[in-house]
Amino acid sequence: MSFFDLKGTLKPLTALKQFGKEPHTITYPKVSKEAADRYRGFHYNDLDECIGCGNCSTICQNAAIDMIHLEGIEGGKGDSGLRPRVDHGRCCWCALCVEVCPTGSLSLTKDYLYVSEDPDSFLWTPGKDNPGGKEKISFFSTEETSLNVFQRVPMTEIEGTERIKSFAEVVLGYSEDEARAEASRCISCGLCTEVCPDHMHIPEYINAIANGNDADAVRIIYDNNPLPEMCGKVCTRRCEDVCAIATRGEAIAIRWLKRYATETAKTADIIHEIVNPEIKEANGKTVGIIGAGPSGLTAAYYLALRGYGVTIYEASAKAGGATMYGIPKYRLPLESLQKQVDYIQSIGVKIHFNTKVGKDITFKEIYDHYDAVFMGVGFPDAWSLGVDGENAKGSMQAYRYLYMINSGEKVDVGDKVIVVGGGNVAIDAARVSRRMNAEVTILYRRRVEDMPADWEEIEGAEAEGVHIIPQAIPIKVIEDEKGNVKAVEYLMAEMVPDERGGRPKPVAIEGSNTIIEATAVMAAIGQMGDYSFMSEFEDKIKINRGRFVTNDKQQTTDPKVFAGGDAVNSTADAISAIADGFRACKAIDEMLSKK
Amino acid sequence: MKELKEQLINRIKAHFPDITVENNFNYNRFDVSINKESIHSILFYLKDVMGFKHLSDTNCVDWLEEGEFEIVFIVWSPAEKIKIFVRTRIDRNNPVLETLDMIWPQLHTYEREFREMFGIQFTGLEAPDEFILEDWQGPPPYRRDFDTAAFAAETFFERPGREDAEDVREAITKLTGEEIPEFAKKYSR
Amino acid sequence: MINDKNSQKIVDIIQNWARQHSIWVLAYGTGCGAIELPPTMTSRYDAERLGVRGAATPRQADVLLITGYLTTKTLKRVIRVYEQMQDPKYVVGFGSCTINGGMYYDSYNTIKVLDKYLPVDVYINGCMPRPEAVLSGFAKLQERIAEGRAEGAKKYKENLEWYRANQKKIIPNWVMPDYNW
């Protein structure tokens, strides 16, 4: 290389050609470039949409997100009442919190500028501290991008045409892999436990299933529910309504997961082995229980665990109450229920079957003999339709019909069955009748979407060929000359909005009379209690509107007597009854251990 | 590639009969496990005879429950386009290994790091004790039984003002009176 | 020297005005935040418009940027650098890590709360802060200097013992000269 390189010396001078070109300098703060459409700036949280599940706080690897109480935000059904607060001294704006937010309420905005001399001013509650952020949302999650798994693992069922041939269980249950996959969708927020009447430990047992530890799941489930397999099959599962995932997707199949876990224990002995219950030494105190329904069995099981001598009086030949006699066997097979009752008996609960209180034994005897009494007597009678011709042959109560079928009796319903009502009993009666080779029509006063029955049950009924006529009000059952049911006359109804803001009311349309042929008519419009067995206690134990008056500990107006189940609460489902039984057990234990 | 891997494995096996081979990867990799006494000779053999000239990475994994450190050498052959994971295990309570920096000079750096972070002694390693840390008085920090979060909470300050945070699950149980049994709590979030 | 209070005030105003327009930043990238400094200093954002420019040594610098996390090993150097700096001097905390530990809140080797060890005049939010945020941080610092409120150095001298105690808590082997400002 020569000492003086002309080219190498002059070439750099070409930089001068840039002279006079317009600079690309952004003269901040005079000019400010807007952040990109996807910029990850400060958080914004739609406080109304947020349900306080805390998934953002769980995913945050920097422990930057706290869940705090905000003024004016109350918890409630499906809302923990907490809202996220972000520590900007921790946050790295990775937006994982946004990706896992099940509701999509949390997002990031284009704002990024904040400078302060006060290091304590970096705690921000998104949505409260930057209400204007809503207009600047830039990084958000959609159903497509969300890291929540919104699709439920589908449940295998027998085909509709196939299942009406027998009473075989329709739902086949999850396989192990399916259960693990379904369980791993859960974000463990626990919002579900709030609405569960029994407050079962749902996130915990789902997590145990996801971790592959079914035995632990069973143990957790039996902590406050002694009939979980029954619940796993037929629970009304209000938990799934408030599931955080359900805000944008399909709820975690909490019921099916419970069913999966409990079904891993195939016999009562295995349940005993897995749960390995710790039974306290007998304390010499006794409790008498009337009715071996869900509430009675629950109270009995947990009282027996606590060392009480428990005796149940049951009018029927089998335990289970409405779950035994009211629920068709294709939903809850006999063996399944029997297994759970066997297990409860195996820890020392005595059950006197075929013993009707008031007939075989008086209520007073029980009242005097035991230190405390629990009544889980249920609703054995049903409302009648209150229309002409109701006493015709072939007109019956759906509840009685189910009772007889479940007891193994034969009932002839002919080939055209009309069911009146829209609850689960109506659907059950309809689907059972389909299995009796009848054509079935359901008449319901309101719209299909108003039906109180489980949507899965309604779908199941439709798949099995049950015909539903909504907005139909029966006015007459027509008899033939022999006194048998021949047809049903009904009026169509229109839905009139309620002025007071209640749900719309059906109002019959004049002249819309329709007649439909029938061989049997079943009324499924509600049940009621029968308290004749305790007539001598009417003064002591108060009954209001057909139900026992109890305090929040299930205690009736007689301090020694507790009650639960349908005879107390109006929710009419098994899990409420179980919750009543569990609560009563705690109250009885508290009362008796004080003495 | 499958045949090539088989061929290479056979060649190694001919020299080192007591190795365990894992070859169920559907990409250009297989694993060789060997006792710690032979690790020098196999690395020399792989590098000088078989052409695995490039040391991609070296790792130490703390298998606390098994009481062992696993040291993994990932070697790469530019000619064969295959990588081999060479593994050896040493006792966690007496972690001593002879230095390997004569094979690849960069192993010198790795060994210094392992000595500092895992407490593995390399006999014959000539280097100052401190590499990354300064005046470190605790146990070797990369060992699994060293709890960094607890150490940080104890040693450093945390800015106050966040004490009002609540756990969602606890808030709900407070609302409902649910009692989560002790054994189930490990499954809570 | 001027003893009159009013004249002192005028001098202060002139001094602060001058200081706010010549912010020399020490070229010490203590952490990852240093990556946004070249864009801030070069043609796109051109921080020199505001009088902000780099300084090679602590003796020439006015501002110590703590660009994010500080490891305990760096903290020792940073303290030394800070004490070598001449008055007036300011510290700017850069990003989450300086406020409450940021991403490394559970790391055994990084400090979490910077103002326990050094007086911080301005914090810039972000991880990492954009050049705009850096510039607005400098603007804020200028504002504070002009108002005469950027008194971190004074605070440090007054509370030196408290700072020292905190510093020595995590720097066991304290072999550093005492600087006489």
Place this chain on the structure above:
Amino acid sequence: MREKETTLYIGPQHPGITGNMMVRLKVTGDTIVKATTEVGYLHRAFEKLQEQRNWLQCFTLMCRFCVPEPDPAEESYARAVELLEGREVPERAKYIRVLVLELARLGAYMLWYGGQNGSLGLYTVGQWSVGDRNYILDLFEELTGGRVYHMYIWPGGVRRDLPKGFEEKVLRTMDYLENRLKDYDDLMFDNTIFQKRTQGIGIVSKEKAIEWGVVGPVLRGCGIKSDIRIDDPYEVYDRLDFEVPTQEGGDIWARALVRRQEVRQSIRIIRQVIEQMPSGEYYNRIPNPQKWALPKGDAYARTESVRGEVGMYIASDGGTKPRRTHFRGAAYVHGVTLLEKVLVGANISDVSPIMNSLGVCPPEIER
């Protein structure tokens, strides 16, 4: 006359150092006799922290390994997880990943232009290239939502699809940069000062390069054609047409020429990727991150960065958190073993140019 040996410290606070690290020099006169690298100023214990975080949370730490070019680390981690789990990545995601990686490479080279020239006192190119790098960062901001920390390539694919009209913007930026490269050449490679300060300085010989485990542009600057994108192809590099430039000489000059070529190759790759970009899914969804466990085993995935091979080793014990992770940065070799050897015999004033040219990135060394 024998000159006295003096100890000299460069760093950690030094305007010429490539990050927060220190080189301790023993010098006689201004010739270096012995160099020792001292690191640890940036040690955040990533590997320890990752053991405390679940597999998804770990991903956010990846881009912090080396900030000038964060994406190869993200890529390595994502690919290691995918290898261990056997997770498929959609075609489109593979192309987007290559696009991101090459954009990141360009960005890092622009920064290198600034660093390499700045270390020689030639600031103009740095002003230009670092300024022009903002156009690449603008693209990143639009694509990923962040200028520096992209957190975009994650296990299973990429986080978001390309925004509307992004391809055209990329092509426009490429055209602009390609034009600018000529200006850089005029001021840099044709500049006598640059030539004289780089030619014959910081030589790594071919034989020693292999022995010392040198990778990336430094190895290619010694005349060895080695590039992971070709040797151990990942994503869709085996379907793209590009060259691996090499240079003989092994000095700063040769490495600079290699990098000069690679910038052009990157632009070429980006154009091809845009052209071949398939439609379809961009992400193969991972399960619920809270409960996402990886099978027992380990995996190592490596990516070609501007500094050479960066790799991620992950070991799983079958749980939701890693048993161990390890990031292998190119600077782990370059910054310690290689630097200590190359500096011997060099002039004190050459320390900074040599460090820039070897690609010493201290956070990669100590993590």
